Amino acid sequence: MSIGTPEPLDRERAHLTASRTALRAMRADAESLDIRDVTANWVNAQVLQQQIEQRIEALADLAHTPLFFGRLDYLHAPGADQAAGASGGAARSASGGGGGGRREGERFYIGRRHVHDADGDPMVIDWRAPVSQPFYRASRKDPMDIGLRRRFGYTGGQLTAYEDEHLTDPAEADTTSKLLQSEIERPRVGPMRDIVATIQPEQDEIVRAGIGGTVCVQGAPGTGKTAVGLHRVAYLLYAHRERLARTGTLVVGPNRSFLHYIEQVLPALGELHVKQATVDDLVAHVEVRATDTARAACLKGDIRMAEVLRRAVRSGITTPTEPVVVVRGSRRWRIPAYELEDIITELKERDIRYGAAADALPQRVAHAVLTRMEAAGEAPDDRVQDAVARSQPVKAAAKAMWPPVDPAKIVLRLLSEPEFLARCADGLLSADEQKEILWAKPGRGVKSAPWSAADAVLIDEAMDLVRRTPSLGHVVLDEAQDLSPMQYRAVGRRCTTGSATVLGDIAQGTTPWATASWQEALAHLGKPEAAVEELTRGFRVPREVIAYASRLLPAIAPDLAPATSVRESPGDLRVRAVAPEELTAAVIAACRESLEREGSIGLIAADARIPALAGALTEAGLPCLSPGEETSEQARLTLVPASLAKGLEYDYVVLDEPSAVVDGEPDVRTGLRRLYVALTRAVSGLIVVHAAALPGELTLSA
Incomplete structure (x- = not known):
């Protein structure tokens, strides 16, 4: 590993300047396009x-984003397939001339997007192109035909350093890149950043996995894992843009705070229109206006409800x-x-969607009429069959x-009529379980009913039983560990003909219905064949x-291997x-201490402690943000209820009273999982402040 000297650094800065000039020219060309005479009609225009x-x-x-x-x-020179990915059809050296450039040892600058000069020669190659892959995977053991890999360091958008790895030089020591380590550990203020400059080989394998299968x-x-999932979306949109433009992509997160935290990652990678x-x-x-008990929510999310709904529909x-x-x-x-009974029996046995069967039934009856007409010597055609199917006797x-069937009304009946629920849940739910999910005070209609979040999932299931939910290309x-079986089915319906990237950590499952294994979860999602990859570094x-x-792992997820860290x-x-x-x-003193350091600070506490701490922070003159609000140099402290901490990260975390976090959950195991989440939100430092005794697991030696 070698550190850069001034003269090459000046040349790299000159290339950066030229690349930015080329990017501005590309944008100016796009802005100057005149389409008035090239479209056939106003819709195309x-x-x-x-x-x-x-x-x-x-x-x-x-x-402030390095190009x-x-x-x-x-x-x-790279192979033809790699070269095509470098510049959309021709690979030319970013520093060489046109007409194919240097063939003995191509040079490529790797960045967030493709930039070419006025002649179409690439100046920066998109990180997703095949020719860029060795930047993430090449090693001394397998250099992948790379003689030199250079990493650049930036300060405020300005190129300030570089570091070289000569992968085929046996005399050079195999050491950790200081620039890579510095970028990984860089303090964060504001929303989540992309990791495109620091993707590791095991992460890159997941990012570039094919679109055909679920991971x-x-x-x-x-x-x-979250960054890997988002970069995988960006990669798939690059590699399969036309296909996904037709079928669509979607990112599903646990809450609005989390989605706000990650919302800038894909735009920074040039993908501006992925729905979240x-x-x-x-x-x-x-409209959700009620909250279930934990037991009722578990029962409504149970996989048995799928059959209850099928019977109800x-x-x-x-x-x-x-x-x-x-x-x-x-x-x-x-x-x-x-004969009509035979038709009904056949449609039921085919188990097609209720609405599709309802559409088919008049045609099946009309076909039976046409069969009789033909036997009597007539020669009816398809128009006659359609007319018979639309006739009043057949329609009636x-x-x-x-x-x-109205899906919402069917679920309304299930949750408000004990006799109807008993018929549909016979042999599936016990009398006590049925009583638990019935509404105490049902509404008179769909609009006034006391719907809960779990009820809305049931309606979605019923809707799919009637009419197929449109499928996206990738979700x-x-x-994902926090979803109920019925929620998995709701997400799975959105990618029945597409693929999915499922991200999570069994140890961080904090809902009463959290999944016990990925195999079980993937079966509910409708993707039982999915490959399970584990990231532990x-x-x-x-x-x-x-x-x-x-x-805490032996108590909350004994089958998982403890994570390691590259950071000391x-x-x-x-x-x-x-x-x-x-x-x-x-x-409060720990918060002040943390604020003296660079980066974001999260004060995480049991939900019940949040009002008291908010008042104490105000009295102390320490302004604080709520989860989802963007941190800045002027406002770096966020007060985070433990229930909303999942998926968020802060440079420094102050954790208030761990025992209160555990006691705030319905059972000890869920409480310890919530505590595990809170303890692992820090990326630079953690201060745990407690008055009550710590959970016994934390007092044991590692």
């Missing part, structure tokens, strides 16, 4: 104009007792009840046998902190015992 505007937006030069962060010097990532705290939502957003078919299907008589001209055609009979599901959480938190930060973990009357003052 609007579509094309929108595409141009998106292109202009994507070509924005972000002053490139690395350089690869190949020993030989599940079990990731310990600080291993970058919570599970509650996906199933927002009714089909409960109105009746066996015909009268024939259908259709008059055509002077003839009467009669379909007896037993079909509606009686297979009546229309990223983060913090942490990059953000200091080694002492993750070792301290990992003392002695003194970054401090545990302070104080008298009960001194607790709040000690927490």
